[in-house]
Structure formats: structure tokens, C-alpha cells
Amino acid sequence: MEPVTSSPTAAPPRNAFREQQRREAHERYLDCARTVFERLGYHGATVADIVTEANGSRATFYAHFRDKADIAAALFERALPPGAAIYRLTADFPELTRERVRDWLDGHVLGFWVRYRVEIDVINHAIADDPGAAARHYRWITDAARELAPYLVRWTGEQEEVGLTRASLLVLQLERLCYHWLVRGVEHDRGMLLDILADLWYRELVLLREGPR
Structure with a gap:
């Protein structure tokens, strides 16, 4: 043995x-x-x-x-998974209402911008100096817009790019406002801005869900 x-x-x-x-x-x-x-x-x-x-x-x-702009972009990209998760939450609304959209903006979107303000600030400076960083940042905008996929199902064929562009502009508008407000410190009334954003997002999500006219 x-x-x-x-x-x-x-x-x-x-x-x-x-x-x-x-x-x-x-x-x-x-x-x-x-x-x-x-x-x-x-x-x-x-x-x-x-x-x-x-x-x-x-x-x-x-x-x-590669350089300072490259590490700034890589730092920002660490915030992308939680950023994408925020937009995916819109698919979980039991019912699409203005109130739910406002709660989502207040409880999730604005908190993300405060938490990742350093990453967001550096990428916004980097994109002004480096075309590569700018291209990576715009890809994030379109990737975030794709997280609104449940609202884009009717945008098919020749209309697919139109739907994605509408969603991208919606994300970009929110991104620009939050950057100047929550990162750069431009003063706004929180309640007023939330009301305006809720109106805009609710109206646009309804239009996206209905599809091309």
C-alpha cells in the first residue's frame, strides 16, 4: 500500500x-x-x-x-458602471409618472453627481485639452442613452439613430446642467430645477416610448 x-x-x-x-x-x-x-x-x-x-x-x-488626460479619462470611467445603473432604473418604474421621474432625479441622479464630482470635473477639463478624452466622454453619453433601451424599442430601422440621438441629447442636457450646478457651483433653486427636469424627462420618456410619429 x-x-x-x-x-x-x-x-x-x-x-x-x-x-x-x-x-x-x-x-x-x-x-x-x-x-x-x-x-x-x-x-x-x-x-x-x-x-x-x-x-x-x-x-x-x-x-x-499616456498622459494626464488619459488618467483623467480612466478615472472617470470607473464611475461609469454606477452611472449606467442609474439610467437603467428608469426601466423599473411600476408606472411612468412625473412624480416617479422627479423622485428618481432627486434620489439617484443628483446623488451620483455629488459623489463623483471629482471624476466629473477632471474629465470636463480633460476633454477641452485632448480629443481622445473628448471622444471617450461622448461615447459615455451614447452608452448612457442606450440604458434607456426600454423606451427605444419602437425606434427601429431608419429611425433607430433618431431615437438614440434624442435619448443622447436628453442625457447630455442633464449632464451639462448637473456639471455647472453640482460641480462648478452655479447656484440654482433645487426644487425649481427638479420640477423643470421632471417635466422635461417625463415628457421626453413618454415620447420615446410612443415611438416615431
């Missing part, structure tokens, strides 16, 4: 370990970039500031990011 031996725990493949290290370094630079951008602002911050905050090196930074 052969002796029973315990099999040693297999070590993770070297490539998997390196990939984990790469992901951890990537996230560390993003976290440090957020800290630096919050403290110094987008234009006041430099790659050197981010590298110092991360206790890293320029070589490591440039192994992950």
Missing part, C-alpha cells in the same frame, strides 16, 4: 501574479490621481504630483497611462 501524501498547494502562474500586480498598480495610480486632482485641480496637477502621491515612478505611470 502506497503512503498517502498531501499534494502541495499549487503556486499561481507567474503571468497571473504579474497581472494582479499590474491591476493593483493601475488602481493605486487612479486612487492617487483622484487625491491629487481633488487637492490641486486638473490644471494645477502634474504627472509628477501623481507619481509622488503614488510613491511610484514615471516609468510605471507611463506603462499604464
Whole structure:
């Protein structure tokens, strides 16, 4: 009878370990970039500031990011999953009413903008300086509009692009208003703006749901 031996725990493949290290370094630079951008602002911050905050090196930074605009866009893209989830909530309304739209705006949309104000601020500065960041930002707008898919089912064939464009403009309008209001600090009466936004979104969602005329 052969002796029973315990099999040693297999070590993770070297490539998997390196990939984990790469992901951890990537996230560390993003976290440090957020800290630096919050403290110094987008234009006041430099790659050197981010590298110092991360206790890293320029070589490591440039192994992950092209430049300051690139890390700003990557930082913003970490906020995209919760941002997309907000727009998906519109499909869960038991009934589409103006009151439910207003509650959604007040309870979910505005909270998102306050929570991710640093990420939103830096991407808005980056898109002014870098065409690549601007293109990535606009793709987010259209991707967010696609989360309104339940309201776009009647927009098919030649009308598909029309429906998506209407939804994209709705998202872009909200994005611009919230940026100037909640990030840049332009003063507005919260109740008044919520009433106006609820009117606009309710009316447009009804039109989208009904489809092309």
C-alpha cells in the first residue's frame, strides 16, 4: 500500500501574479490621481504630483497611462458602471409618472453627481485639452442613452439613430446642467430645477416610448 501524501498547494502562474500586480498598480495610480486632482485641480496637477502621491515612478505611470488626460479619462470611467445603473432604473418604474421621474432625479441622479464630482470635473477639463478624452466622454453619453433601451424599442430601422440621438441629447442636457450646478457651483433653486427636469424627462420618456410619429 502506497503512503498517502498531501499534494502541495499549487503556486499561481507567474503571468497571473504579474497581472494582479499590474491591476493593483493601475488602481493605486487612479486612487492617487483622484487625491491629487481633488487637492490641486486638473490644471494645477502634474504627472509628477501623481507619481509622488503614488510613491511610484514615471516609468510605471507611463506603462499604464499616456498622459494626464488619459488618467483623467480612466478615472472617470470607473464611475461609469454606477452611472449606467442609474439610467437603467428608469426601466423599473411600476408606472411612468412625473412624480416617479422627479423622485428618481432627486434620489439617484443628483446623488451620483455629488459623489463623483471629482471624476466629473477632471474629465470636463480633460476633454477641452485632448480629443481622445473628448471622444471617450461622448461615447459615455451614447452608452448612457442606450440604458434607456426600454423606451427605444419602437425606434427601429431608419429611425433607430433618431431615437438614440434624442435619448443622447436628453442625457447630455442633464449632464451639462448637473456639471455647472453640482460641480462648478452655479447656484440654482433645487426644487425649481427638479420640477423643470421632471417635466422635461417625463415628457421626453413618454415620447420615446410612443415611438416615431
